[in-house]
Amino acid sequence: MAYSEKVLDHYNNPRNVGTLDKASQEVGTGLVGAPECGDVMRLQIRVNEENVIEDAKFKTFGCGSAIASSSLATEWLKGKTVDEALGIDNMDIVEELSLPPVKIHCSVLAEDAIRAAINDYRVKNGLEPIKEEDKIVH
């Protein structure tokens, strides 16, 4: 299977690989997927007082498309408010990376990771987690 140029670019030059202090009040961590399924993504955000995502980091165990999806997600998250970040849809990732149908689950996982990180941040800061039903899932 041939990968798209953008997937190759993110794979070869992943943006924002790394780790934020998960104990910090400003940091939300999302860990999604399962080793048995061949994909695990950890996505972290650091949110400032204006509710803006100042930094985002990821680490991913998975195929090239999974790595590219999470790398792209961190790029998109930076500078967005938390509410704006919730608007990132997996199909936007599919489109941007030209993912083939068998790789759509990679984009779903990235979206899940974003939501998990945001929820972790919300709960840490005394807010209700956003529920799954609140959003249309592709």
Added chain:
Amino acid sequence: MGEIKLPIYLDNSATTPVDPRVVEAMLPYFTEKMGNAASRNHPFGWAAEDGVDLARERIAALIGASSPKEIIFTSGATESDNLALKGVAEMYARKGNHIITCNIEHKAILDTCKILEKRGIDVTYLEVGEDGMIDPEAVRAAMTDKTILVSIMMVNNEIGVRQHIEEIAKIAHEGGALFMTDATQAVGKLPVNVNEMGIDLMAFTGHKMYGPKGVGALYVRRKRPRVKVTAQMDGGGHERGMRSGTLNVPGIVGFGKAAELCRLEMEADAKRIGALRNKLESALMEMEETYLNGHPEHRTPYLTNVSFKYVEGEGLMMGFNQFIAVSSGSACTSASLEPSYVLKALGLDDELAHSSIRFSLGRFTTEEQVDYTIEQVKKAVQRMRDMSPLWEMYKEGIDLSTIEWAEH
């Protein structure tokens, strides 16, 4: 070290390049010797038939068959497997309806058995141990008075384990059944002797032994016992009535030439390539959390299957697959997301199965290529581990089995 020629081919268990000497032998059979081997009345037909006869003799010699007549040409190992299983099931239907095989066979065997089950055949799928080996005693225990065939592959295509064929054949015969083996990964690469090993039927193919694609064979024993299979294709009654269809003369000639070369060069090849495989394997295994899949001794010297824990196979391959061709036990490319059933049959965690890479070497693999591969793969594994949340957790001493993963 000079500039190395890329890409490097380390996927010889999938298919091998055709030896240039084989190509040369084939060429006249496309042009001046283009006859139909079944045309008995003119020189074109005679020339084609001579070419086929020589190939049959060479292939018979390679596998120690008593007569060239025991070689039935097919389109490849998949067809040979189908012909053997379905042909025996039909031919021996009055004798019984039970077949024994195992759960790490190639899909050509497993899927054919599934079809036979729908036709009323009982199939026992023996399970292999953690090392990929079948316990011959398990075969004995599975035998019934209805067992007509035991079919166990000689060398597994993913992990390279070589089964105790001789013992299993003996047990099959003691129970009154025929013994069949899919020897696709063995013939031409390891010594195979159908008489010494007690093989009644054997499937193999040209393109795994430096011959062309699209031509294979089924060995069918003619004496002690005389084995027959019911044809699965109707037509001109070629190949002693077992496989109709105009013979692929250039392909067969190439297959024969390849068999001849293997017979003469196999011993030296296996020794040289085995040493390269060992070099590659031990260098990769120096990395921590790296595991060898399959029995470390009972196996072919041509391949190694290694799991790099905490790294996903397809993602890893992407790091070097522009330059080095290998294959992965991770099925991330398929919609099922299921990793290799062979690795799962060994009891490997899905996680380790997803992390596996098969490196298969061949006649044209050089030491320079192996050295380059070691360097590139090690680099890619380290890079992927630096990017892996699982590796980070492992390094922090977190037991991954204690985490509640959201299976998706």
